[in-house]
Amino acid sequence: MLDQGKAQKIFDQVKKFSSSKELEVVFAATNYSLTRFANNTIHQNVAETNEVASIRVAFDGKTARATTNRFDDESLKRAVHSAESIAKIQEPNPDLLPLASAEEGKLEKPAPNRWFEHTAAITPADRAQAVGEIVAVAKKNKLTTAGIYSSAESVDGLINSNGLSTFHRRSSAEVSITMLADDSSGWQKFNSPNVRDLEHLHLAEVAAQKAKDSSSPEELSPGKYAVVLEPAAVLDLVGFMFWDFAGMAILDQRSFLNNRIGTKLFGDNITITDDVYHPLQSGVPFDGEGVRRKQVTLVDKGVVKNLVYARGTAEKMRHSDYAGKMGTIGPTGHGFPLPNEMGEAPVNVVFITGGGEQTIEQMIAGTERGILITRLWYIREVDPYEKILTGMTRDGTFLIENGKAKHGIRNFRFNQSLIDMLSSVEALGRPVRASGEESFDMVVPAMKVCDFNFTEVTKF
Amino acid sequence: MKQISGWALDTANHRGAQYADARIVNDRSRNLATKNGRVGHASSAESLGIGIRVLVNDSWGFASTDKLSKESVERTSAQAVEIAKASARVKEHPVRLAAEPAVLIEWASPCKIDPFSTSVEQNLGLLTKIDHELLAVKGVTLAESNLQFGRYEHWFFSTDGSEIHQTRHITGAGYAAFSFQGTEIQKRSHPNSFGGQHQNKGYELIEELKLVENARRIGEQAVALHKADQCPQGNMSLLLGSSQLGLQIHESIGHPIELDRVLGMEANFAGTSFLTLDKLRRLKYGSEIVNVVADATEHHGPGLGTFAYDDEGVQAQCTPIITNGLFTGYISSRETAHMIGQARSNGTMRAEGWNRIPLIRMTNISILPGEKPLTFEQLLADTDEGIFMETNRSWSIDDKRYNFQFGCEIGWEIKGGQLGRMLKNPSYSGITTEFWNSMDAICSRDQWTLWGTPNCGKGQPMQTMGTGHGAAPARFRNVKIGTAYKGTSN
Numbered sequence: 001m002l003d004q005g006k007a008q009k010i011f012d013q014v015k016k017f018s019s020s021k022e023l024e025v026v027f028a029a030t031n032y033s034l035t036r037f038a039n040n041t042i043h044q045n046v047a048e049t050n051e052v053a054s055i056r057v058a059f060d061g062k063t064a065r066a067t068t069n070r071f072d073d074e075s076l077k078r079a080v081h082s083a084e085s086i087a088k089i090q091e092p093n094p095d096l097l098p099l100a101s102a103e104e105g106k107l108e109k110p111a112p113n114r115w116f117e118h119t120a121a122i123t124p125a126d127r128a129q130a131v132g133e134i135v136a137v138a139k140k141n142k143l144t145t146a147g148i149y150s151s152a153e154s155v156d157g158l159i160n161s162n163g164l165s166t167f168h169r170r171s172s173a174e175v176s177i178t179m180l181a182d183d184s185s186g187w188q189k190f191n192s193p194n195v196r197d198l199e200h201l202h203l204a205e206v207a208a209q210k211a212k213d214s215s216s217p218e219e220l221s222p223g224k225y226a227v228v229l230e231p232a233a234v235l236d237l238v239g240f241m242f243w244d245f246a247g248m249a250i251l252d253q254r255s256f257l258n259n260r261i262g263t264k265l266f267g268d269n270i271t272i273t274d275d276v277y278h279p280l281q282s283g284v285p286f287d288g289e290g291v292r293r294k295q296v297t298l299v300d301k302g303v304v305k306n307l308v309y310a311r312g313t314a315e316k317m318r319h320s321d322y323a324g325k326m327g328t329i330g331p332t333g334h335g336f337p338l339p340n341e342m343g344e345a346p347v348n349v350v351f352i353t354g355g356g357e358q359t360i361e362q363m364i365a366g367t368e369r370g371i372l373i374t375r376l377w378y379i380r381e382v383d384p385y386e387k388i389l390t391g392m393t394r395d396g397t398f399l400i401e402n403g404k405a406k407h408g409i410r411n412f413r414f415n416q417s418l419i420d421m422l423s424s425v426e427a428l429g430r431p432v433r434a435s436g437e438e439s440f441d442m443v444v445p446a447m448k449v450c451d452f453n454f455t456e457v458t459k460f
Numbered sequence: 461m462k463q464i465s466g467w468a469l470d471t472a473n474h475r476g477a478q479y480a481d482a483r484i485v486n487d488r489s490r491n492l493a494t495k496n497g498r499v500g501h502a503s504s505a506e507s508l509g510i511g512i513r514v515l516v517n518d519s520w521g522f523a524s525t526d527k528l529s530k531e532s533v534e535r536t537s538a539q540a541v542e543i544a545k546a547s548a549r550v551k552e553h554p555v556r557l558a559a560e561p562a563v564l565i566e567w568a569s570p571c572k573i574d575p576f577s578t579s580v581e582q583n584l585g586l587l588t589k590i591d592h593e594l595l596a597v598k599g600v601t602l603a604e605s606n607l608q609f610g611r612y613e614h615w616f617f618s619t620d621g622s623e624i625h626q627t628r629h630i631t632g633a634g635y636a637a638f639s640f641q642g643t644e645i646q647k648r649s650h651p652n653s654f655g656g657q658h659q660n661k662g663y664e665l666i667e668e669l670k671l672v673e674n675a676r677r678i679g680e681q682a683v684a685l686h687k688a689d690q691c692p693q694g695n696m697s698l699l700l701g702s703s704q705l706g707l708q709i710h711e712s713i714g715h716p717i718e719l720d721r722v723l724g725m726e727a728n729f730a731g732t733s734f735l736t737l738d739k740l741r742r743l744k745y746g747s748e749i750v751n752v753v754a755d756a757t758e759h760h761g762p763g764l765g766t767f768a769y770d771d772e773g774v775q776a777q778c779t780p781i782i783t784n785g786l787f788t789g790y791i792s793s794r795e796t797a798h799m800i801g802q803a804r805s806n807g808t809m810r811a812e813g814w815n816r817i818p819l820i821r822m823t824n825i826s827i828l829p830g831e832k833p834l835t836f837e838q839l840l841a842d843t844d845e846g847i848f849m850e851t852n853r854s855w856s857i858d859d860k861r862y863n864f865q866f867g868c869e870i871g872w873e874i875k876g877g878q879l880g881r882m883l884k885n886p887s888y889s890g891i892t893t894e895f896w897n898s899m900d901a902i903c904s905r906d907q908w909t910l911w912g913t914p915n916c917g918k919g920q921p922m923q924t925m926g927t928g929h930g931a932a933p934a935r936f937r938n939v940k941i942g943t944a945y946k947g948t949s950n
Contacts, residue, residue, distance in 0.1 A: 068506045453948060
């Protein structure tokens with residue numbers, strides 16, 4: 001596995017081959033393994049080893065990047081030449097800043113430990129053992145199961161010619177389980193830097209129970225219902241709005257927050273931060289230029305307070321017509337590797353609840369008639385400014401009546417404004433680390449939302 | 461490359477593999493994008509590595525590495541064998557591979573102008589010019605243009621004795637104009653949304669797309685949408701432009717015919733399929749004029765799903781999927797062919813790169829054009845009332861591929877055989893088989909375009925694949941229109 005010493009040697013070699021005034025190399029290395037199962041059988045089982053150096057050159061406002069996974073002299077020379085030839089012919093961009101300094105990369109506090117030896121050391125036999133136990137749960141319940149069990153260790157790093165050198169090593173493990181009955185299914189997913197957090201047997205039991213409880217689904221008419229959204233469903237919905245919390249999105253006038261910063265957009269009970277240091281978060285404590293990530297309050301009691309910024313975006317925002325309306329403007333350590341069109345985005349989202357949290361069971365008990373949603377699927381943006389999203393329910397959708405999850409129902413299509421949804425949250429759960437398929441992982445609560453808009457019902 | 465793959469296959473053999481294959485891939489790309497006339501993205505990338513797939517104890521293992529030394533390749537091959545042995549511990553049925561003859565072949569996709577031979581200066585000059593055309597329209601608040609070039613060279617060697625060397629050139633380009641006014645963000649794209657048009661071609665594709673020539677019109681439409689009426693709600697006739705029909709095929713035919721989905725192998729992520737095995741040659745998928753093929757052969761055109769051999773060494777084929785409305789075929793692999801009584805795979809196993817296993821993927825899933833001459837203008841003239849929609853804005857379908865909803869960037873009302881007022885935020889929805897059975901007209905070959913979808917996601921870990929979809933404008937009756945905004949505050 002690539003380490004800081006080897007990366008420094010590669011950087012020194014690249015420097016010899018480059019005529020660029022400024023030089024930056026982003027490093028990424030991974031050992032990744034995934035065991036995939038379906039029909040109670042391991043049917044795919046893969047491993048990957050890869051190390052990548054992504055070289056950025058900059059000449060007086062001109063910049064370009066070339067990426068290679070070959071570190072011999074010829075390959076590095078070719079990559080440097082490619083980056084330089086793409087950069088040199090450009091018109092200078094007056095907004096391009098010099099490379100980040102060592103000071104800008106210095107972490108505010110020690111990076112959280114997200115590397116666990118026993119997770120990095122997981123073997124194919126270990127994963128097969130866990131999958132065998134999940135299959136046993138399926139068989140015990142007369143179900144079939146499909147899913148994944150994966151493990152990885154990876155390194156992310158950045159060295160530049162302005163003295164910035166930063167590295168982060170992490171491990172990860174993930175399990176995702178679908179249990180299938182004849183006409184129903186249930187699902188659970190979890191990941192963590194530490195495999196000991198996974199509890200795959202418990203997740204298998206929950207998924208199996210959902211599959212059994214939602215059998216013989218009944219068809220309900222589309223319309224507006226109170227919904228109890230489990231954390232994975234919340235995550236996949238709200239994930240669609242965080243790209244708009246980028247300074248660059250405001251400057252480009254493609255954000256639903258244009259003309260809405262500082263206004264009360266959501267309910268009093270919605271407070272959202274971006275916090276890479278949160279104990280339930282994962283990820284790297286610096287951004288694509290090596291700048292340290294800061295904690296940012298994005299939404300405070302329903303009011304959109306702040307955005308995240310790459311260095312260049314912050315500078316541009318300060319000199320824009322928006323400057324006085326934007327809250328705190330400054331690099332927050334959320335930039336993507338340059339050059340890019342998107343600027344930045346929050347990637348370590350944490351919802352903060354101010355007490356009075358309810359369990360999912362309490363939310364159900366307090367609902368006269370509504371829908372319990374385990375998971376959502378194929379969510380897409382219908383309207384970028386009103387933030388209307390469409391998508392389907394999946395793998396465990398239940399009718400709630402008189403405070404009880406009564407029976408499974410056929411899956412619904414929804415068309416729902418996120419702004420309306422986050423203004424209609426009646427109850428929040430305790431924020432947990434959640435994982436879905438449409439968005440990056442977050443720390444989010446379950447939510448009870450009134451008047452969730454279902455427009456169609458499908459055939460299963 | 462033969463020597464390197466030999467290290468892999470010999471190691472797998474010595475360690476007890478029943479079958480093994482090795483794919484070495486050298487992937488090269490150039491990606492350029494501009495925003496408001498300035499460089500937004502400028503990069504190149506190269507990736508080289510080997511992926512080794514082995515069958516041991518009737519179970520699969522796969523391992524891959526970017527290091528091609530003898531020691532590394534042998535270690536990776538041994539790792540694949542160990543992984544396969546672990547797979548065999550949780551198994552209901554043995555893997556059975558359909559027989560496939562060994563072949564020795566070299567193939568390259570036709571490419572008139574090597575895109576990498578064009579200068580970056582020329583490329584950026586084109587994108588900047590497009591941006592300036594878009595921004596010349598008052599009200600355009602953001603202009604984005606992009607170019608992508610790829611050269612994908614790969615070698616396949618198997619213990620069956622196959623040696624296959626293929627090279628594909630891939631070229632793509634497109635742009636979008638955004639307009640933000642009041643409480644609306646509107647967008648128009650050309651020649652398609654989400655990155656434009658992509659084909660297995662050289663730079664000649666860029667010259668065919670008439671990018672600059674269309675930019676002013678696209679910018680004007682983006683701004684005009686603010687003043688257009690909201691698309692109405694109700695059941696009516698729908699005319700779809702060919703790029704939107706291409707995506708409709710992708711989502712509601714291409715994915716449900718994947719045999720791995722049908723057999724439950726994708727149940728945890730991509731989902732399953734309503735096309736259960738009992739429906740083969742029994743289900744009336746569409747109306748009599750719906751004819752769809754899965755065609756990976758060069759004869760079909762330079763689609764992103766065109767190749768000579770797939771990634772498990774099976775020759776490219778043309779499989780009838782829907783024949784005069786009847787469901788007639790799945791896309792399969794060597795492992796799954798026998799489950800539908802086929803002696804041979806129909807050659808659709810494709811991997812994103814050296815570090816991914818091949819999966820059943822769409823090739824070129826295309827609807828055949830109408831046999832009688834029919835231009836779009838003639839189709840329009842034949843339609844009394846309805847709505848014409850073009851260029852996708854949003855797409856969503858359930859995990860069995862029954863219920864779908866699509867939004868388009870722009871629509872027009874049709875009255876008395878002519879296009880009337882412009883409509884904003886158009887959308888339509890339905891159930892797959894009901895929709896395809898409602899198709900009553902499709903334009904002829906001269907209106908047919910082989911569209912490229914460069915970003916189809918599937919598998920765990922996720923793989924992105926390019927697929928092709930030939931389509932011509934077509935008409936559907938009694939379609940549910942405007943549901944996307946039903947019940948919302950808009």
